[in-house]
Amino acid sequence: MRYQRPGLDLASHLLLAVGCGLFFLPVWLAFTASTHSMSDLYANVAPLWVGDAGLSNYARLIHDPVSGLGTDVLRLLANSMVMALGIAVGKIAISLLAAYAIVFFRFPLRRLCFWLIFITLMLPVEVRILPTYEVVADLHLLDSYPGLILPLIASATATFLLRQFYLTIPPELVEAARIDGAGPWRFLRDILLPLSKTNIAALFVIMFIYGWNQYLWPLLITTNADYLTVVVSLKRLLTTGDALVPWQDVTATAMLAMGPPVLVILLMQRYFVKGLVETEK
Amino acid sequence: MATLQLSALQKRYANGFVALHGVDLAVEDGELIVIVGPSGCGKSTLLRTLAGLESITSGELTINGRRVNELEPAERDIAMVFQNYALYPHMSVFDNMAYGLKNRGVPKDDIRRRVNATAELLDLGALLDRRPRQLSGGQRQRVAMGRAIVREPQVFLFDEPLSNLDAKLRVQMRLEIRRLQKRLKVTSVYVTHDQTEAMTLADRLVVMNAGRVEQCGTPMALYERPATRFVAGFIGSPAMNFLPVTVHGERLRLPDGGELTLAAGLEAGSALTLGVRPEHLVALDEGDATPEGGAVIQATVEMIEPLGADTLAYARMEGLDELLVVRLHGEHAAGEGSVLRLWLSPERSHLFGDDDRRIEAHRATPVTGSRG
Numbered sequence: 001m002r003y004q005r006p007g008l009d010l011a012s013h014l015l016l017a018v019g020c021g022l023f024f025l026p027v028w029l030a031f032t033a034s035t036h037s038m039s040d041l042y043a044n045v046a047p048l049w050v051g052d053a054g055l056s057n058y059a060r061l062i063h064d065p066v067s068g069l070g071t072d073v074l075r076l077l078a079n080s081m082v083m084a085l086g087i088a089v090g091k092i093a094i095s096l097l098a099a100y101a102i103v104f105f106r107f108p109l110r111r112l113c114f115w116l117i118f119i120t121l122m123l124p125v126e127v128r129i130l131p132t133y134e135v136v137a138d139l140h141l142l143d144s145y146p147g148l149i150l151p152l153i154a155s156a157t158a159t160f161l162l163r164q165f166y167l168t169i170p171p172e173l174v175e176a177a178r179i180d181g182a183g184p185w186r187f188l189r190d191i192l193l194p195l196s197k198t199n200i201a202a203l204f205v206i207m208f209i210y211g212w213n214q215y216l217w218p219l220l221i222t223t224n225a226d227y228l229t230v231v232v233s234l235k236r237l238l239t240t241g242d243a244l245v246p247w248q249d250v251t252a253t254a255m256l257a258m259g260p261p262v263l264v265i266l267l268m269q270r271y272f273v274k275g276l277v278e279t280e281k
Numbered sequence: 282m283a284t285l286q287l288s289a290l291q292k293r294y295a296n297g298f299v300a301l302h303g304v305d306l307a308v309e310d311g312e313l314i315v316i317v318g319p320s321g322c323g324k325s326t327l328l329r330t331l332a333g334l335e336s337i338t339s340g341e342l343t344i345n346g347r348r349v350n351e352l353e354p355a356e357r358d359i360a361m362v363f364q365n366y367a368l369y370p371h372m373s374v375f376d377n378m379a380y381g382l383k384n385r386g387v388p389k390d391d392i393r394r395r396v397n398a399t400a401e402l403l404d405l406g407a408l409l410d411r412r413p414r415q416l417s418g419g420q421r422q423r424v425a426m427g428r429a430i431v432r433e434p435q436v437f438l439f440d441e442p443l444s445n446l447d448a449k450l451r452v453q454m455r456l457e458i459r460r461l462q463k464r465l466k467v468t469s470v471y472v473t474h475d476q477t478e479a480m481t482l483a484d485r486l487v488v489m490n491a492g493r494v495e496q497c498g499t500p501m502a503l504y505e506r507p508a509t510r511f512v513a514g515f516i517g518s519p520a521m522n523f524l525p526v527t528v529h530g531e532r533l534r535l536p537d538g539g540e541l542t543l544a545a546g547l548e549a550g551s552a553l554t555l556g557v558r559p560e561h562l563v564a565l566d567e568g569d570a571t572p573e574g575g576a577v578i579q580a581t582v583e584m585i586e587p588l589g590a591d592t593l594a595y596a597r598m599e600g601l602d603e604l605l606v607v608r609l610h611g612e613h614a615a616g617e618g619s620v621l622r623l624w625l626s627p628e629r630s631h632l633f634g635d636d637d638r639r640i641e642a643h644r645a646t647p648v649t650g651s652r653g
Binding site: 175178179180181182186190191195 | 333359361380385
């Protein structure tokens, strides 16, 4: 619906602009801070414009091990990337197969299986963190990529979303494929996967960001700097004891940490919106 | 090219519901069999058991003499056209038609040749790169047909393939299906609830009711000599009129007191049903002499439906609860409220016993006692 009232248009755009500004301001402040030298930052109030130490700050973080962390930021980003990709891809693969089984196959206790998966929605990582830690420690997976990824890899949300999508697929399509000689794997690969492309893209975006932003779990199981993730490192940079907090490093690392999720969203936003809004049939 | 044999085919669902009570049917090579019946009569279930999409509880199904009860749909060498077409939405028309061949490991060149030939046959050549959603209903229907034809199967199965089309397109596609089936000579089973479609397409017609075959025969045989009251009421549009009659000696007494003689050793006093089609009730004009044989009944017209070529009159007959439907010729000027004199011909009447089965009794002898 569109109203022909220029006043209303103007007011709503103004409101929108103010809103955007409010959200953008902290990001901008972090960015400007990351381009000043430490002495600059401590001598003046928070700078509103970029300084001249930007390039050297970022280059230092990327090349040299950061004091207090024992590794460079590139390594942190790589760790985060492995974890986030592992979680996103793993979650999608597992939920895809789980939903496929629940919707298209008849087996005993099918309904029970679905509800068991569903109720795990109510148990976030934090609730089961102690037993999970115990299991991971017993499996000698502390300080390893599998340890970072595996406990977070099952997803009731994704299973549920894919199930809802699969339920909208007309049964005749399944039957036509059966008559065309497509077995279960071929049906999954040739029919179901292409049809759920947009849903998978949307889930990937959500799950990637979920994985990237993990804090508590990586904090708990990584003691070795080689497996430290960038989100956890931010907190560690702030705990300097008696020394001054290196704000230019903290903000620069934060800016770098924001990069990949933003990139994923920008690249996939077309599918992302499509996957959440429409079902292509 | 194949024959299809169903012997005592039974389907019982897990919840105990019996959808098919032992169906026997032999389909000959190249024949087009139409299965027709009201919704819930088991006609779709029957088709799905033929396809292998539903398991068979008992009985035997053979294609070309080979038992196929336990075979997967893909192994039965059949092709099915679905009501909603069930085209793969993400594939082009070409890929839709090629998919079944690809899964069977047919070489790429062969696939291309066969799909192109089929597309030619169905006038789909220009649409091969389109997606199903870019096609009209009729085009989708043709792609669905193409997907079945390209496989060169032993048997075609059609599950109400025309019911999603508008009336004009339906007639056109009906002719096209008939033409293709005659040309390709593939044994076909066609399910529909539309009796016009059934009459016009079928080599032989199977009327089903409540999981049983009521009658099987050519469309005209079913029209002229329906074996049960159900078939009589189902085949023909508008449906046959049914009059309750009682046997008095040699005669049948009509609801309005008129009498009709049918020569048969009928048990006196028994209550039977007389059926007569709307097109077989002859309206007599003022001066017309009463024809020989049969009975003349009077009925008051309550409603008129002009169809152009002819007119349907719904008329009230004394002693009958339902309205009598009469098909009048187009120019017949029967106004609402007018009284029709209708001649009931014994040759064109059908008699059904209290078990709803046909009684062969229409060898007529001359009339007596009509009140016309």
